[in-house]
Amino acid sequence: MLAHFEECFTWFNDEDIRMPRVALVTGGTRGIGASIACALEEAGYRVAANYAGNIDAADAFRDRTGIPVFQWDVSRHEACAAGIGQVEAVLGPIDILVNNAGIVRDSMLHRMNKEQWDAVVRTNLDSLFNMCRPLIEGMRARRFGRIINISSINGQKGQVGQTNYAAAKAAELGFTRALALESARFGITVNAICPGYTSTEMLAAVSPDVMEKAILPQIPVGRLGQPEDIARAVVFLAAEEAGFITGSTLSINGGQHMC
Numbered sequence: 001m002l003a004h005f006e007e008c009f010t011w012f013n014d015e016d017i018r019m020p021r022v023a024l025v026t027g028g029t030r031g032i033g034a035s036i037a038c039a040l041e042e043a044g045y046r047v048a049a050n051y052a053g054n055i056d057a058a059d060a061f062r063d064r065t066g067i068p069v070f071q072w073d074v075s076r077h078e079a080c081a082a083g084i085g086q087v088e089a090v091l092g093p094i095d096i097l098v099n100n101a102g103i104v105r106d107s108m109l110h111r112m113n114k115e116q117w118d119a120v121v122r123t124n125l126d127s128l129f130n131m132c133r134p135l136i137e138g139m140r141a142r143r144f145g146r147i148i149n150i151s152s153i154n155g156q157k158g159q160v161g162q163t164n165y166a167a168a169k170a171a172e173l174g175f176t177r178a179l180a181l182e183s184a185r186f187g188i189t190v191n192a193i194c195p196g197y198t199s200t201e202m203l204a205a206v207s208p209d210v211m212e213k214a215i216l217p218q219i220p221v222g223r224l225g226q227p228e229d230i231a232r233a234v235v236f237l238a239a240e241e242a243g244f245i246t247g248s249t250l251s252i253n254g255g256q257h258m259c
Contacts, residue, residue: 026050027101029061031200035227048087074127081134100150106161124168145188153196180247189246196253198225220255
């Protein structure tokens with residue numbers, strides 16, 4: 001009997017008994033981030049969702065999905081380090097990071113104030129350093145990591161009234177490529193996704209007339225993107241099998257901007 005047990009045990013290896021990898025999604029309780037968090041959980045990852053300030057939405061998301069939520073401001077370096085520590089204490093080492101959190105403070109540059117500029121740059125760009133820096137050494141030591149940065153079509157082509165947002169989102173692409181070069185030999189991939197117009201709370205405020213006459217005609221496929229369109233791409237890039245894809249930008253915009 002013992003010999004039979006030992007023979008059976010040899011069929012198992014580290015891959016068979018390894019716990020599911022841990023994924024952290026910033027801005028992960030609403031909109032695109034919520035869809036990403038849910039898609040990663042459905043794919044078998046242990047997921048944590050970060051949020052900044054909307055406690056009611058975060059609690060509703062947690063109650064609906066069972067995904068644990070953690071509150072901190074991604075624009076603050078110390079808060080990110082502490083928040084990451086909390087997540088890892090509960091779920092274990094983070095191997096997959098989705099930098100999704102972002103804000104807009106739109107204004108034409110000749111009317112934009114310093115607070116509007118700083119808020120967007122800190123949340124949309126500084127957050128990449130704030131989140132990646134505490135995690136990158138662990139990923140290098142474990143020789144595995146997936147970092148996926150959610151940029152924007154407006155970081156590729158620009159947009160009137162968004163010099164702050166477009167600048168930060170364009171800089172995300174440079175950050176992605178540089179970190180991909182630094183990290184590739186450690187089994188870490190770093191990629192970016194640039195969504196186009198996507199059906200979220202932000203676009204829900206746009207009037208039907210503006211949507212039909214000004215927005216949809218720009219999109220060759222004739223519809224808005226759905227958060228699930230972005231989430232499926234994140235799951236693909238997070239997979240073990242995506243290890244030969246790094247430093248890439250995946251544009252998901254219905255053909256609105258091709259580059």
